[in-house]
Amino acid sequence: MNHDQNLDNLKGGAGAKGHKAGRPIYRSVSTFTIFTLSFSFHSFNLQYQTKHTQINSCLFVHDLCFFLEAKHQTLGVHNTKCNMTPSKLNMDTAKQQFLTQFGESYGYPNAPNSIDHIRATEFKRLDGNVYLDHAGATLYSELQMEAIFKDLTTTVYGNPHSQSSSSLATSDIIEDARHQVLKLCNASPKEYKCIFTSGATAALKLVGEAFPWSNQSTFMYTIENHNSVLGIREYAFDNGAAALAIDFKEATESSSIKVSHCPIQKRNGPRVSDKQPTGEIYNLFAFPSECNFSGLRFNLDLINLIKEDSKKLLEGSQHSSGNWMVLLDAAKGCSTDPPNLSTYKADFVVISFYKLFGYPTGLGALIVRNGAAKMLKKTYFSGGTVAASIADIDFVKRREGIEESFEDGTVSFLNIASIRHGFNILNTLTPLSISRHTSSLARYTRNMLLALRHANGLEVCKIYGLEYLTVSENHKIKAAYSGLGPVVSFNLKRADGSWVGPREVEKLASLSGIQLRTGCFCNPGACSKHLGLSHADLLSNIEAGHVCWDDLDILHGKPTGAVRVSFGYMSTFEDAWRFMNFIVSSFVLLPTGALRSRSIQSATEGGRTTTEHYLKSIVVYPIKSCAGFKVDSWPLSSTGRELIVI
Numbered sequence: 001m002n003h004d005q006n007l008d009n010l011k012g013g014a015g016a017k018g019h020k021a022g023r024p025i026y027r028s029v030s031t032f033t034i035f036t037l038s039f040s041f042h043s044f045n046l047q048y049q050t051k052h053t054q055i056n057s058c059l060f061v062h063d064l065c066f067f068l069e070a071k072h073q074t075l076g077v078h079n080t081k082c083n084m085t086p087s088k089l090n091m092d093t094a095k096q097q098f099l100t101q102f103g104e105s106y107g108y109p110n111a112p113n114s115i116d117h118i119r120a121t122e123f124k125r126l127d128g129n130v131y132l133d134h135a136g137a138t139l140y141s142e143l144q145m146e147a148i149f150k151d152l153t154t155t156v157y158g159n160p161h162s163q164s165s166s167s168l169a170t171s172d173i174i175e176d177a178r179h180q181v182l183k184l185c186n187a188s189p190k191e192y193k194c195i196f197t198s199g200a201t202a203a204l205k206l207v208g209e210a211f212p213w214s215n216q217s218t219f220m221y222t223i224e225n226h227n228s229v230l231g232i233r234e235y236a237f238d239n240g241a242a243a244l245a246i247d248f249k250e251a252t253e254s255s256s257i258k259v260s261h262c263p264i265q266k267r268n269g270p271r272v273s274d275k276q277p278t279g280e281i282y283n284l285f286a287f288p289s290e291c292n293f294s295g296l297r298f299n300l301d302l303i304n305l306i307k308e309d310s311k312k313l314l315e316g317s318q319h320s321s322g323n324w325m326v327l328l329d330a331a332k333g334c335s336t337d338p339p340n341l342s343t344y345k346a347d348f349v350v351i352s353f354y355k356l357f358g359y360p361t362g363l364g365a366l367i368v369r370n371g372a373a374k375m376l377k378k379t380y381f382s383g384g385t386v387a388a389s390i391a392d393i394d395f396v397k398r399r400e401g402i403e404e405s406f407e408d409g410t411v412s413f414l415n416i417a418s419i420r421h422g423f424n425i426l427n428t429l430t431p432l433s434i435s436r437h438t439s440s441l442a443r444y445t446r447n448m449l450l451a452l453r454h455a456n457g458l459e460v461c462k463i464y465g466l467e468y469l470t471v472s473e474n475h476k477i478k479a480a481y482s483g484l485g486p487v488v489s490f491n492l493k494r495a496d497g498s499w500v501g502p503r504e505v506e507k508l509a510s511l512s513g514i515q516l517r518t519g520c521f522c523n524p525g526a527c528s529k530h531l532g533l534s535h536a537d538l539l540s541n542i543e544a545g546h547v548c549w550d551d552l553d554i555l556h557g558k559p560t561g562a563v564r565v566s567f568g569y570m571s572t573f574e575d576a577w578r579f580m581n582f583i584v585s586s587f588v589l590l591p592t593g594a595l596r597s598r599s600i601q602s603a604t605e606g607g608r609t610t611t612e613h614y615l616k617s618i619v620v621y622p623i624k625s626c627a628g629f630k631v632d633s634w635p636l637s638s639t640g641r642e643l644i645v646i
Contacts, residue, residue: 106440502518
């Protein structure tokens with residue numbers, strides 16, 4: 001198919017492929033850059049005029065394949081062929097090239113159904129939409145929900161705090177669910193227990209509340225941690241303990257891990273007791289199995305290192321003494337790479353089920369080592385956690401079982417009963433195959449993004465996390481990381497070197513039927529680290545009014561967040577393909593000559609051809625279905641943001 005045919009497909013007319021009729025297609029051209037008019041106008045209309053013909057403006061991008069392939073060799077993007085045209089023919093060709101490189105990992109060749117069959121039969125509701133926020137919440141299968149609905153409509157479930165036959169049957173299902181959770185992480189029931197909570201955050205909160213803090217304790221955590229983990233330091237501070245954030249630095253030996261310390265944090269307040277601890281000193285170290293910002297997977301050897309030789313890892317710090325317990329946040333990482341607790345014996349592991357298989361929400365789990373559970377100090381008691389209590393005197397006898405001691409009230413037994421249907425999916429596909437499948441899509445997307453160049457040769461994309469996995473000239477490596485998960489976190493640059501706002505990307509992606517996520521993803525430490533934001537930058541941004549989830553995506557010339565795409569077990573090559581075409585067509589500045597010859601057809605006058613095109617008018621429609629108003633001029637800001645072309 002030639003370029004003119006490709007252009008016909010891009011115009012979105014009756015014969016266009018890959019786009020629904022009536023859906024606007026956004027393209028960048030010449031010096032124009034995508035902008036959404038303060039993100040408040042519902043729509044607007046532009047008109048171009050030639051000598052004879054007035055046309056609605058819809059600018060199209062031509063095939064970028066030749067441009068990206070020219071950069072292929074110098075970038076070291078191995079075996080990557082770029083066919084950046086949305087035509088069906090070129091997509092099929094690109095998929096074959098993708099399968100040549102990733103065919104052994106992509107899909108589920110040993111499963112009963114292929115990825116294409118799974119997507120077509122179990123996720124029909126996507127209906128052409130591209131969902132790329134699996135790190136936030138993955139999608140539930142329609143067959144999974146049918147099985148849950150059938151289960152709930154054919155089975156009588158009773159409150160497990162009873163002795164009726166339906167209650168006893170419910171208790172058995174709950175116990176079976178606990179074993180499935182432990183099996184996922186290869187944890188022996190003799191060594192670990194599964195406590196159900198209302199989510200991963202509730203599991204983290206439980207550890208913070210019940211941990212045996214003293215004024216000699218230390219809460220140590222990696223700088224790359226979710227806010228729900230950082231919140232544990234409030235419990236540490238309230239008990240006089242210190243908090244210490246750490247990061248990792250290059251080591252002289254490839255197998256060693258070197259730690260860099262941030263300043264010690266300690267809060268003195270009226271609630272802090274000066275009483276010295278009478279028993280053992282317990283410290284807590286928390287880190288994620290996979291960073292939800294960058295996708296960096298942490299080396300789980302950290303668990304054994306901190307437990308067995310904390311003084312060596314912390315280089316003799318005064319905070320290295322005492323008994324160290326380890327909290328692993330596996331809420332993100334468990335969906336594609338569950339930890340092996342038979343080898344890496346973390347004391348606490350938190351899990352979120354909607355990140356595993358989409359449903360149910362409002363349910364998580366704390367996997368706790370039996371010895372660690374005995375150290376926890378729980379104050380509150382409730383129905384289900386007591387064996388006996390007397391209302392008018394100070395008497396309570398608590399239950400002795402670990403699970404029943406910490407599951408306050410009636411557990412969410414209907415949600416717990418439904419997770420077995422989600423586990424059926426994981427067991428059929430297998431976690432290893434899911435990891436290989438999702439990683440292949442993430443690697444392909446990274447390769448494509450790294451290959452992008454503007455017409456002037458400048459890079460289009462900055463990907464976060466890659467620099468921590470590459471070997472330097474002195475053959476040093478940051479051994480704290482073991483690889484990248486199925487997450488691609490990045491920011492885009494314009495041809496003049498300025499940053500494209502992440503929210504700008506997100507809103508345009510949504511208009512194109514692509515769901516992704518932007519911001520810091522509740523991980524402020526990773527965000528500031530990868531974006532190069534100092535404390536002064538962060539405080540300045542806060543003073544400027546920036547808060548989580550707002551539209552202040554560029555401040556003082558720097559992004560305040562990033563764009564993140566993440567893949568799940570049902571993601572397909574076509575998802576990655578459509579996303580890449582969106583990026584290229586919306587944000588890559590093409591060679592001027594190619595655009596001039598392919599954007600708007602020239603008018604013919606008196607046997608000669610003229611390319612005299614100019615902007616005639618702009619009509620803005622602030623409110624849907626209401627009349628628009630004509631704009632005589634449109635100021636451009638210093639950031640270079642201009643206007644969207646429909």
